[in-house]
Amino acid sequence: MKIAIILGTRPEIIKMAPVIDEIRKRGMEFSLIHTGQHYDHEMSDQFFIDLELPAPHHNIGVGSGSHGAMTAEMLRGLEEVLLREEPDIVMVQGDTNAVLAGALAAVKLHIPVGHVEAGLRSFDRTMPEEINRMVADVCSKLYYVPTEESAINLLMEGVDPEMILVTGNTVVDACLRNIEIASRKSDILSEFSEDDRIVALTLHRAENVDNPERLGSIIDAILELEEFRIVFPVHPRTRKNLERFGLYRMLQDAAHVTLMKPMGYLDFLLLLSNSFIVLTDSGGLQEEAITFNVPCLTLRYNTERPETVEAGGNILVGADREMITGTARRLLEDPDFRRRMMEAENPYGDGHASERIIEETLRLHREGKLAMEA
Template identity: 45%
Template sequence: MGKRFAIIVGTRPEIIKMAPVIRECERRKVDYRLVHSGQHYDHAMDRAIFEQFQLPDPHVNLRVGSGRHGEVTARILERFEAYILQEDIRAVLVHGDTNTTLAGALAAAKLNLPIGHVEAGLRSFDRTMPEEVNRVLADHVATHLFAPTPAAVDNLRAEGIKNGVYLTGQTAADAIEFLRPGLAEHPILNELHLKPGAYVYLTLHRQENTDHRERMDFLIQGIERVGKELGFTIVCALHPRTRGRLIEYGWLDRFYGIPGMRVVFPPVDVFASLALQSQAAVVLTDSGGLQEEACMLGVPCVTLRENTERPETLAIGSNRLAGYHPDTIVEAVSMMARAPRGWTHPYGDGRASIRILDIFLAE
């Protein structure tokens, strides 16, 4: 492809996972435009990611901000379509399962442009999750589907998508390999006075957890019991949405007051997050990305959900679903803290970004 294409990102996980693709674009000196939708935008945190991966600044920020799913998706669609026409964009690369992913793919599809979907084929089989709706719809309009694992390829084929599917590996593996050499020397453990293997690293942000008061109550009970009954320090990178809900429910002091709790707010950047994961006894999360990261770092994970679009982690024993009931959370953390760590992760060899661009640029 000798004509200009666009890469659109809108959230920190997208920037992290597309960073290796952007770096490869820079290395090859191809004609591309990097678009930040502004769906999630924190200048300091985004700047840290761009600096850590040595990325160029985005060519444009659409500054769509937050809001209801329909509002955000519509604003991105309208503004990105205008940018595509203004800059004579001839193809689009999207990533993952966010509103930016869906809007970017729809804008390109309406203009009959080639669409590459990085991280295609993931399925939780739970349509109540907005991420599941976004990823399914993006897959069904994409022309190039870059699947990270054989299971993702199988999911696409089961939905009748057979053409344009490529097994590439996971770009997160590329990102981790780029940052891995500095993880052991990262100062975050000393700053938080942590001992390797003596703490649980916690993140909690998905709306199916945070937006349900009863479920959040159960989750807090479970987290508290992990500290009390299992003796772990809890290190929480507190998401703004979660903090907002804790304030709304009147539980912020309750959460901060959990014995052994150390809250980091604003959340740490990706480099510090990976360093904290790498030395944790267990990663406790509802994030899809952290399930993968923990798996690739060789650290057991417990997922605070009843399903996952990363079933490969369950199959190899690096991850366990705990749901949100306190008893199952404590049981899962106890079990995974003692689990063997000798698995081989299924996410490829750290060269996914090279494969993706080789395929996308060849057509």
């Protein structure tokens, strides 16, 4: 059985790494296809190094652009590569443009699609990611869902229950496999003192960073939280907008804020697991925070990861200055509140999602259930 894996951005590389490891461990045939959506060393190559991944067999090299232009380039490039590679299944992960283009290109060639992290819904169609994951799920044959809750979303949309596989999220596999390696290899913590209450901050969601009012309000909160040591590896999209809106300088001048380039995975994992709070609009970070028992404040008004909120490990603070500062300070002043957040149970599985993904795929292939029906 030959598997084609399509990925294009930082989180896809991280979350597909355990699946690629599993495929290689079993000596299976595979083709690794990078769309080239993320191309800076620190947004792409660094993760291949940190996670010891093989170089992609193909890179479509789409680079940056509008959603339409990027998706069109990807479709054209992926179709060509898939026609040459003739895989038995295409696997995509998450909710980026690669998922949309990869799933669409494959299904039109009658190649079955397996969607890793299927079934998530924010129910907010203004988010490009919501459209991507919904279209990908329409095109998919196999759904590797992280939780029962995402399985229910798919059942409500009429997906065949036999094709919904509750596997857990591969993010946990990646965290558990790499944290020990990170503590051996990374010296990121040497930059901080024992007394630093580290806040790991990441920000890149279009609805936050493309909007000067929302971004300004979040930055006001960051500037106010002087009792914390705020570590902010800045996503390229965010850096451009902070500069454009005249906010970058203010952060540079704040003694309690450390601005950094996007960090490698091992450094970031160690920083995150030693943080007092995670402050983020990232999807993956909401999952990683609960995996490491770090309270997460999510800079959004909704989430496609409601399990983290229901478990008590994540609070949606939006882009509201007072909500952000008030909740962060409560974590400092109220140990019981903090303890309850830290004790939240991880809903994303036991770190064996990638094994289940490959095992179940092989089983369904053997049973002849991957074929496209008329």
